[in-house]
Amino acid sequence: AQTVTQSQPEMSVQEAETVTLSCTYDTSESNYYLFWYKQPPSRQMILVIRQEAYKQQNATENRFSVNFQKAAKSFSLKISDSQLGDTAMYFCAFMTDTNAGKSTFGDGTTLTVKP
């Protein structure tokens, strides 16, 4: 079975600082895809960043970047220069070629950015 573990239920960070959210996963597949989704309070969930397992280079989207450690099965999200609008629940998700279209989600991390 494929699992995704987010070990930090809640985190907080001061505005303008950097925070890292952790995610580990377990799979026997060789090709897969990893995602971070953001769910702001009372708003719809949106994709923040994605990483293909066959790519060695870590994905980056503006202030958001990942640290993908394939051997360790780790996929952390770094948010630089945190903004109040980053306050949200963040979900790590995982999808394989053999399970195409179906994503497995972690339990989520609630991030609060403090002014």
Added chain:
Amino acid sequence: DVKVTQSSRYLVKRTGEKVFLECVQDMDHENMFWYRQDPGLGLRLIYFSYDVKMKEKGDIPEGYSVSREKKERFSLILESASTNQTSMYLCASSLPGTSAGELFFGEGSRLTVL
């Protein structure tokens, strides 16, 4: 803008009632999904569909059924609602295959069963 619309943001139903949750997407996506979101449990897949009139069970299908008569619409049905089905329900859609993979979500339907 791409859009996934869930018909009801908030519903309150009584035990034993039949409940319909509707989801419509305007992106011509083949894949559609219903997830359930509960605190501390993340998102759990109830049912999904890869095409019209096609459906497959997810991880927690018990007590639910679905209908997909048109490509853009995917309905979740609770035949006889129970209190343990009180939850947030999220509909999502995506393009086929993993090359895309990104899920587009609706705003969610928060169901309370009394």
